[in-house]
Amino acid sequence: MKIETNFTAPVHALAARIALAIWIVALVLAGGIIALWLDGSATRTQIGESTERLAQLEVRRAALGKQPDTPSAVEIAALRGRVATVNALSVTGGRRLVPLLALFEELLPADAWLVTLSHKARDGEVILVAEAAQAEQLTQFLLNLEKSTRFSEVLLSRQTPIGTEGRRAVQFELRLKERR
Amino acid sequence: MLRSSINRLSSWSAVPDQSVGIAIGRSEIAAVGISAGSPQSRVRWVRRLPAPAGWFSGDPSPEHAQLLRDVLVQLVPEVRNQFACVHVALPDPLGTAAVFELDDLPKSAATRRQLARWRIAKELGFADGDIDVRYQDLGSAGGKHLLFSQAVHAGWLVSVKSGLMQAGVTAWSINQAVCFRFNEYQDPLAADRAPGALLALDSDAWTVAIWDAAARLRFIRSRWRRLDKESSAAEPERIVDEFERAVLAYVHGDPARAVERVYIGMAESERDVVAAALNRRLHQPCIPLAPDVTDENGASSRSGTAELALIAACA
Numbered sequence: 001m002k003i004e005t006n007f008t009a010p011v012h013a014l015a016a017r018i019a020l021a022i023w024i025v026a027l028v029l030a031g032g033i034i035a036l037w038l039d040g041s042a043t044r045t046q047i048g049e050s051t052e053r054l055a056q057l058e059v060r061r062a063a064l065g066k067q068p069d070t071p072s073a074v075e076i077a078a079l080r081g082r083v084a085t086v087n088a089l090s091v092t093g094g095r096r097l098v099p100l101l102a103l104f105e106e107l108l109p110a111d112a113w114l115v116t117l118s119h120k121a122r123d124g125e126v127i128l129v130a131e132a133a134q135a136e137q138l139t140q141f142l143l144n145l146e147k148s149t150r151f152s153e154v155l156l157s158r159q160t161p162i163g164t165e166g167r168r169a170v171q172f173e174l175r176l177k178e179r180r
Numbered sequence: 181m182l183r184s185s186i187n188r189l190s191s192w193s194a195v196p197d198q199s200v201g202i203a204i205g206r207s208e209i210a211a212v213g214i215s216a217g218s219p220q221s222r223v224r225w226v227r228r229l230p231a232p233a234g235w236f237s238g239d240p241s242p243e244h245a246q247l248l249r250d251v252l253v254q255l256v257p258e259v260r261n262q263f264a265c266v267h268v269a270l271p272d273p274l275g276t277a278a279v280f281e282l283d284d285l286p287k288s289a290a291t292r293r294q295l296a297r298w299r300i301a302k303e304l305g306f307a308d309g310d311i312d313v314r315y316q317d318l319g320s321a322g323g324k325h326l327l328f329s330q331a332v333h334a335g336w337l338v339s340v341k342s343g344l345m346q347a348g349v350t351a352w353s354i355n356q357a358v359c360f361r362f363n364e365y366q367d368p369l370a371a372d373r374a375p376g377a378l379l380a381l382d383s384d385a386w387t388v389a390i391w392d393a394a395a396r397l398r399f400i401r402s403r404w405r406r407l408d409k410e411s412s413a414a415e416p417e418r419i420v421d422e423f424e425r426a427v428l429a430y431v432h433g434d435p436a437r438a439v440e441r442v443y444i445g446m447a448e449s450e451r452d453v454v455a456a457a458l459n460r461r462l463h464q465p466c467i468p469l470a471p472d473v474t475d476e477n478g479a480s481s482r483s484g485t486a487e488l489a490l491i492a493a494c495a
Contacts, residue, residue: 001396002363005314005330007270007337007354015263 100126107144112137115171124178126151131162131171138172145176153177198224199265200256201493202349203357203485204248204340206236206271206384207407210485211255214473214493221494223475226486227255236274236384240339248343260348268354269492270340271385272402275311275332275356278303279398281324285317292317296329312337318396322436328397330356353495357488358387358400361445364491365469370395374440377430378469379423381405381446381454383484386419388426390439398437399430416450420457442466447484 071079097119104114112132119126132138145154158173199221202211209231213224232247259266280299286292296315301308311331318326337354344351361380362369369376373393380387384407390399403422406415431437444455444466451468458466471491 001318001394002366003316003328003355003359003397005316005328005355005359007312007314007332008268008341008351010352011350012263012265012352 097121103148103150104128107141107148109137109140109144112141124180126176126178127157127173128176129171129173131169133169135159135170138170142172142174145174150179151176152179198258199267199493199495200259201267201269201360201489201491201495202252202256202351203269203382203489203492204235204271205231205382205485205488206404207231208383208483208485209248209251209255210483210489212486212489212493213256213258214490221473223473223477223490226475226477226490228483228486229255236271236336240333240335242339242342244336244339245342245346248340249346252343252347252349256347256349264350266349266351267360267492267495268340268344268351269357269360269488270332270337270354271382271404272356272358272387272400273385273404274336275330276300276303276402277328277330277356277358277397277400279318279396279400280327280329281321282327283324285325285327292327296327297331300329300331306331310334319394321392321394321396326396326398330359330400332356357382357385357491358389358402360488360492360495361387361469362389362391362397364471364494365443365445366395368469369443372441375438376441376443377423377427377439378443378445379419379454379458379466380444381419381450381484382488383447386423388423390427390430392437399426401426416454416457420454420461423458424461443469445469445487447482447487448478449482450484 100119101117104117108114108130109132111134112130115129115131117126117128130138130141132141142154142156145151153176155175156172157175158171160171160173161168162171163169198213198215200211200213203209207230208228210226210228212226214221215224229251232244232251235244235247253260256266258264278300280296282295286295292315293313297308297311297313300313301311310333312334313329313331315330316328318328320326340354341351358380361378365378369391373395375392376390378387378389380389383405385402385404387400387402389397391397405419406412427439427442431439442458442462442464444451444458445468446454455466455468471487471494473490473494475490
């Protein structure tokens with residue numbers, strides 16, 4: 001039986017393991033360096049392309065900024081104001097007057113007639129003055145208006161007797177609100 | 181540069197093709213480099229230098245380590261700061277070794293180490309801190325557990341390790357000479373299946389090692405040699421005489437013990453004289469042992485220290 005005692009630490013037994021570990025670490029580091037180098041090369045290429053593209057965009061932006069026909073910001077603001085005014089004027093949102101007159105013709109009794117008519121289409125308001133020989137005809141007209149589905153509100157704002165002794169009449173001033 | 185680095189890295193991961201043995205004696209330090217070959221290794225170089233004055237005598241000091249470094253720098257420049265297979269043999273009398281027969285072996289390694297340290301310290305008469313102890317379980321024989329224990333002088337071991345480190349030499353193993361010798365001849369001894377004894381002579385020390393039929397070391401004794409001229413002529417006879425007494429004491433200690441073969445291991449210059457003295461006392465001739473290495477110039481066998489360095493290199 002061999003004597004296997006030893007008065008020193010058997011460092012050589014660790015040498016192979018340490019050498020293997022060094023090799024592995026070296027290979028890992030080499031792999032990492034290669035990967036970083038490749039990544040750096042790709043990044044350098046991308047930087048060149050991006051710089052070139054950025055320069056092109058700068059040139060295009062400069063060219064666009066110098067167009068002579070482009071209105072200034074003040075002119076654009078003034079144009080927008082005019083467009084808004086035109087829109088406000090052209091778009092009333094109310095109804096036409098002819099159908100309204102046709103309706104009044106239906107609702108007026110035979111002995112009553114319209115004296116004045118004011119139609120605020122944007123506000124949906126109608127102010128009219130109707131006249132008749134007797135107040136009963138105008139009262140009937142008032143009832144007909146109230147029955148109509150066209151108006152949401154019918155208000156008698158003034159009742160005025162007019163005429164001389166030979167010819168007497170009554171005028172009703174009515175304020176109507178159209179249904180929306 | 182890249183090729184050089186790759187070559188160095190590849191050489192680190194491989195087993196070196198050269199093995200170096202260093203034998204540190206009291207009067208001489210020798211180193212032998214061998215190249216591993218098939219079927220036989222070959223001696224590449226053999227170098228010897230005188231040991232520093234006062235080496236392995238008295239108490240060690242930090243200067244001893246520096247002196248050893250200076251010697252090693254000249255002796256083994258090719259292994260400095262290199263991944264090289266280096267084995268270092270220390271003279272046996274620098275410590276002691278014994279095989280204790282125990283009824284029961286402690287189960288934990290710590291307790292075994294403590295037991296080995298206590299028994300060795302008791303045998304040597306040293307304090308625990310003065311020795312560095314190693315042990316090995318050799319199995320059991322005759323109902324007893326065999327615990328091989330060895331110890332070397334801790335201070336001198338530190339000096340040796342420090343000197344090696346300062347010289348940039350990383351030792352794979354440091355052990356007593358008898359362990360290197362016994363391991364080197366283990367295969368033929370095990371094949372014999374016979375209990376035997378070895379008388380080993382180095383330049384500065386001699387050792388008796390006895391093993392059983394299972395080729396397990398059972399008895400070790402070593403002594404420093406007398407190097408004065410007056411006693412050198414009569415020294416072989418005296419060593420053989422002490423060897424015979426040690427073998428007889430071992431055999432008579434237990435009826436089950438026996439020594440059937442006697443081997444000698446030493447430099448060629450002393451082999452004939454010692455073998456003749458030994459054969460006169462034995463009923464059969466002793467068997468010389470030599471490492472199985474091709475040495476074309478025979479440089480390794482001219483000195484006991486060089487021969488021991490060669491044996492260490494073969495470890």
